[in-house]
Amino acid sequence: MTSLPGSSACDRATLGYYVDPVSHTSLLCPDNGVCYGDLQLPRPEKGAWVDRRSLDTVADVYPCTRQTCAGTSTNPSNASCWTKVDYLNTTRCHSDELQCRDGSYGPLCGSCREGYIYSSTNQVCNTCQDAGVFAAVVLGAGAVLIVAPFLALFWGLCTLPQWLQRCWLVGVARNLDSGTLRIIVSTYTIVESISWNINIVLPHPFDSMVKLFSVLSLDFLSPECLASSSNAYSSVYVWSLVPIALATANAFAFWGRRWFSKSEAEAANLAQQHVYAFLLGSFLVIPASTRRQFAALNCQELRADAVYLREDTSIDCLSASHEIFSRVDAVFIALFMSVPLVWVWLLWCRRDLLVASSSLSEEAKAATLQVQHLSFLFHPYRSECYYFEAIFMLQRVWFIGMIPVLTTNSSRRAALGVFFAVCAMLFVRETEPFHLRANNLLTYVAQHTILVTYLTALVIDSDASKGIDPFVLGVILVATNSVVLILAVYLAAQRHWRELAEYKARQWCQALSPHEFRTLVSEVMGEALAFNDAGKDDEHERSGGPAVSRRAWKVFRQMLIHPSDLHVIKRLGSGAFGDVFQCSLNGQPVAVKQMRTVNEVQMRRFRADILLTSELRHPNIVSCVGACWSPSLVALVLEFIPKGSLDALLREPGLRWGEPLLRLATEIARGMVYLHECEYFDEVAGEMKTCVIHRNLKVCARICFHFLFEGIRYYRHRACSVLLLSLLL
Secondary structure, three states: OOOOOOOOEOOEEOOOEEEOOOOOOEEEOOOOEEOOOEOOOOEEOOOEEEOOOOHHHOOOEEEOOOOOEOOOOOOHHHHHHHOOOOOOOOOOOOHHHHHEOOOEEOHHHOEEOOOEEEEOOOOEEEEHHHHHHHHHHHHHHHHHHHHHHHHHHHOOOOOOOHHHHOOHHHHHHHOOOHHHHHHHHHHHHHHHHHHHHHOOOOOOOHHHHHHHHOOOOOOOOOHHHHOOOOOHHHHHHHHHHHHHHHHHHHHHHHHHHHHOOOOHHHHHHHHHHHHHHHHHHHHHHHHHHHHHHHHOOOEEEEEOOEEEEOOOOOOEOOOHHHHHHHHHHHHHHHHHHHHHHHHHHHHHHOHHHHHHHOOOOHHHHHHHHHOHHHHHHHOOEOHHHOOHHHHHHHHHHHHHHHHHHHOOOHHHHHHHHHHHHHHHHHHHHHHOOEOOHHHHHHHHHHHHHHHHHHHHHHHHHOOOOOOOOHHHHHHHHHHHHHHHHHHHHHHHHHHHHHHHHHHHHHHHOOOOOHHHHHHHHHHHHOOOEEEOOOOOEEEOOOOOOOOOOHHHHHHHHHHEOOHHHEEEEEEEEEOOOOEEEEEEEOOEEEEEEEOOOOOHHHHHHHHHHHHHHOOOOOOOOOOEEEEEEEOOEEEEEEEOOOOOOHHHHHOOOOOEOOOEHHHHHHHHHHHHHHHHHOEEEEOOOOEEEEOOOOOOHHHHHHHHHHHHHOOHHHOOOOOOHHHHHHHHO
16 A cells, blocks of 8 residues: 555545545545544535445445434544444444434435334424324314314304404404415415425524424324334325225215205205315325325435435335335326316316306306305306316426426426426416406415525525525525415405495495385486496486486486495484484595485485585585485485584583574574575476575475484584574474
8 A cells, every 4th residue: 555645654544535445545535524534434424324334335425315314423432433444343333323313214314213204394203102292283273273163153053243253363364265275275385395305404494484384285194103114105005095095985974974865955965065075185185195106206316226215215216016116106196196187077067057157147046056066176266267276286286296206406306396486477377267366466476485485495405505694595485485374364354354344334234126226216316327236337318217407417426426435433323214324435524314214205305405405505504515326325425513413502501692602593594594595406397496495494494404404413513503503494
């Protein structure tokens, strides 16, 4: 042996070198290894593994695909195990004990011992006892906090009080519709799989957030612990056969319950329940099952004669047993992947009914009943996008299970993830498959979240992030992935706030149907404008109804206010003909006098009051701001003057004629003078007339002031003298 560079003597090596036991030459330390020189052979760093089965492979240091490789570079107690003398001594220096964490063993420390189970979230082997406790806690919490309250409310065992129903948190939870929940589950299930797919360690604190996402991927259930000896094969069998058994039990339960059903309606209801249970279960289970099925085909080559299953390195991919298992696994994959295709086929056969059910006709109601048992698949989507649930399911399976099988290079996997995320983002932007625009926006943002996460994973895997603090990357990823949840909560809160506004508006709802109301308005208001339920105005032609002058038509058009523009603040009181509310109109306070009874006589009075009061403008006369006539509200909108009522003022002690009674009487007189001198248009005579009261003071006063002054004491006024006018009349 000769002294070479890196040698301190003919049989020794310096720091950073090692003496090859076969060629007896000094060589540079391999990648992922640490060499202490002297007679020490290369040791693996943390996250690396070396094959100790032969002296020919001492320099074969491989990066591990899990976080189960402990490394031995910093442990001086086992120094003798890394010399030529004890290197192959498996009794004193066992390879698994030297290099693997607790619970793991085998090449690349890629297998879990009996009583342990691999967690793709933590990428370590956890004890089945810990996994069972965690599963029990999650299932118990979910049953207590979610399932039990939902079933209690669904079966009518309890009802929430009104104040709790209007609570912000309860309102948001109620308005998280099924489309929103599916987007959240799909997005975070894909994000949770990125760490395993690309074989990277996600930066803190994002790694903690991903652990929470593992609940959505059902990783916490750990059914593999039910098997006596768990490996990748048993995992595939459990995750494939258990769902099949549950689906079969669901089918038998349906036929058993249907046998005892007493009517066709009850049988249809049972079918809807069991089909919904199957569809919901397949929505949750198919991605988790296919992930393990595809992982059982993902092999990793160390050498030409050493090819192991990445999911479980105790399995040799070159063995005959693995070839047989691959065929069985392919059958499972075909079976589970056929489920979304069956969805599409079932919906395609009923596509005419799906399109018909999206309308509002009587035929639509019948069509809806015929496809109601499949509503889980198409309910959130537009009628022409009925098949999109299957597309989104295939998207999840593609990201979670298929990308790792396409290539063994982690950077290529990350690049494929980025490419497919861009394609999905463009696809949902162009199609907008959901009924609600809010869900279309949410799913578009969700695709951006997946794209950013894959891009960050690509940066981490390619070592382009060496100059960036990992904590900063973790915070960025947490913020990016939180956008989906925050946006979903915000959109649900908006729907809740709209419900509250509608709830307040329903306080003055009329009992007339839209058709009955339109008929009544057409007879009384003639060609005036009326609002329909969609919030758009329609112009009635002159066919039918009373003749309306162009002047009256212009007044009606100017005075018309849509009920949605009025926001109820509080109820002030009630009179003989309706309730009085304080409302807000474009930010300004107004008083709304609702017509409680809607008939032809009241509508003609209402019409006359609009035409007359629209022309009254005086400081001592309450102004008419506008009027509403729609299926939900018939009312006059009046000026709101927030002072005490006249009735309360006159009852106060110490009032003298000097002040304020004399001033009140003076202002009342001014209002009377204005009424006697003002001109108004008499629609019956078709001409302008002077003096509102004229010769028939009592009748005219009742027509003019019925809505303005009947029960006016419930308004709170700026000038109390205005109210005294009504008392004098």
